[in-house]
Amino acid sequence: MLESLTESLRNIFRGVQSRGKVTDADLKATMREIRRVLLEADVHFQVAKDFCKRVEERALGQEVLKSLRPEQVIIKTVHDTLVEFMGPVEPGIPFNAQRGTTVIMMCGLQGSGKTTTCAKLALFLKKKGNNPLLVAADLQRPAAVDQLAVLGRQLGVPVYVDPDTRRPPEVCERAVKHALAQQCNVTVLDTAGRLAIDEPLMRELAEVRRAAAPDQVYLVCDGMLGQDAVASAEGFNRRLPLDGIILTKLDGDTRGGAAISVKAVVGKPIKFIGVGEKPEALQEFRPQGMAERILGFGDVVGLVEKVQEHVNQEQAEAAARKMFEGTFSLDDFLGQLEMMEKMGSVKDLLKMIPGMGALGDLEVEDHDLGRLKGIIRSMTFQERTRPDLVDASRRRRIAKGSGTTVVDVNALLKQFREMSKMMQKLSGSGMLGRMYDHRLVKQRRKRQKVRGMNLGKVLGHP
Ligand SMILES: Nc1nc2c(ncn2[C@@H]2O[C@H](COP(=O)(O)OP(=O)(O)OP(=O)(O)O)[C@@H](O)[C@H]2O)c(=O)[nH]1
Ligand SMILES: [Mg+2]
Structure with missing residues (x-):
């Protein structure tokens, strides 16, 4: 969902970034662009107008013009203003205890x-x-x-x-x-x-x-x-x-x-x-x-909730440990795919992971899951632990064994490499640990302080 809005906003922020310093006129032009993409996203006319006015006032208040990274100030301001326009909302449903139902x-x-x-x-x-x-x-x-x-x-x-x-x-x-x-x-x-x-x-x-x-x-x-x-x-x-x-x-x-x-x-x-x-x-x-x-920063809290609901805590902790240690194998990947399957649409899940939405080649269609699992199951234990061993002839064998093609096998190995790289980055940011931390659900009640790494940086969180 929301791909085109996300993409358009990203382009605007990139434009600001490439300009370096922002003048008064630049900010006005940026606001006009933001308003245009909001209208394209079918935001109500008056809401788009009010929204941009609010962002502009705030961005000026935060001295976006003097900032060395004006795009970050603008992203943060847009973020905060979006939150304000869409909220607040009390979580859960208020129950009528007296009535009985x-x-x-x-x-x-x-x-x-x-x-x-x-x-x-x-x-x-x-x-x-x-x-x-x-x-x-x-x-x-x-x-x-x-x-x-x-x-x-x-x-x-x-x-x-x-x-x-x-x-x-x-x-x-x-x-x-x-x-x-x-x-x-x-x-x-x-x-x-x-x-x-x-x-x-x-x-x-x-x-x-x-x-x-x-x-x-x-x-x-x-x-x-x-x-x-x-x-x-x-x-x-x-x-x-x-x-x-x-x-x-x-x-x-x-x-x-x-x-x-x-x-x-x-x-x-x-x-x-x-x-x-x-x-x-x-x-x-x-x-x-x-x-x-x-x-485009994912929805970490939503992901945590899904993980909490469907994933066996010990299994998840073991996976997280392996990710930290860099010993996460294709076997573990298989386990993760199976867990993801239980959680619903993999495509949607991936979008909840910060940064994943932007990773074009990490496309996993839901119907791909069975194929991916088949490929991994056709590998030997050694191959699953050391994917670098899988040379051309092994790829042919695996493709044959799983009823897929060498192109599929290559794609999976590439995805796995990307995922491993991504995990190293994430574990560097401490996010994976947080993702699997069961205390997070309680923290959520304290107003969702957890954010993705990119946004964390932009929003000035540690
Ligand atoms: N993709 C998607 N489809 C949905 C979602 N919610 C409902 N649908 C689909 O929308 C269609 C209509 O859903 P219903 O629940 O029958 O809608 P309704 O409002 O009860 O319809 P009426 O009783 O005829 O007024 C069905 O095909 C649902 O599967 C959603 O969140 N995502
Ligand atoms: Mg109905």
Whole structure:
């Protein structure tokens, strides 16, 4: 996601860097360029304008003109301003302890990802030790109830379906009672969507709201829609006060406009982002992480969380140790690939690692994983530990053994070399150690102080 915005911003910063010293006029020109790329990313016009004004004022305040590395001052200012525009957001969902079940109502336009997101949220909550109930309250689309029921079955989450009524408010009201009886501490209502915000849709949602008295109302918004997503959020919020927004489809080629604008325009925080079709592909929204992704610095905290969730601590520590020692072998690489596979899309994961996004030749498509594993498995133990031994004839043998080509084998070895180099750099910065440090999750609550190495430098962190 966000590739083109990231790339355009990088080009602007590079331009500033090449100029060395920055004059007043240079700064103004830079701001104009930043505004242009924000507009291209489909950021709301007024937001882009305010954003650049804020950055300019701040950059001047920080004496960017006198600075020896003006681009760093500008990057930091853009970063901080992005964080400010997209935040703040309280992590997690506020629970209603008195009620016995916290009711979350999901609404949004047709196809925005409501049903998928309900399932994702249920899984997210379940993993945190909750006992969620999904409620099929979309009675518009014939297949909607089945879709939710199937998802619930897949995730082992109960789904409330009520064939006795065709009225969504009634379904929701009964569902809440059912949740209380079944001791489901969270109730997630999947409501119907329509092509546009119209009277019948809003009336139905208002009735559901009266009947189920949700503790949280979240709007599910398609992030690909850019400013249109923002406009629909505004429209919804006027009729149905929202507690938060969930931006979906940020894994696609989203330009970033919705993420940057929606809080500033609607005044409601983005709570979660959807980054894929799989039930695991939901992340708590962190303005800091998003700003870092936009600037191409990865999202270390997000990565740490994923690692925490899926990786065996001892295994991870062993891998980290080997990386420090420089004894990380292809066998370990294989182990890492398998762990990554458990975590979801490798491509997305790689983008979360600072610097990786910029490494063009470290492209790993998800479907490549099986092939990579096959290649490594066709190597002898010796070859896996000492990849430098793999000469041309061995490459041919390995290719044959794994049903791939010598080009594939070469590509893997090259990737491994790049990765080893990268790791040495990272371990030099102390980042890998931090990546695998389980205390990090606690630190996150203390406002995400961990940043990628590049950004760390730019932002003046040790
Ligand atoms: N790539 C990607 N696809 C998503 C994401 N969230 C949802 N989708 C896809 O978007 C499509 C629509 O998702 P649904 O969950 O059915 O959307 P909905 O809002 O419930 O749709 P209606 O019930 O018809 O209004 C499906 O194909 C989902 O797989 C996401 O974060 N990333
Ligand atoms: Mg649906």
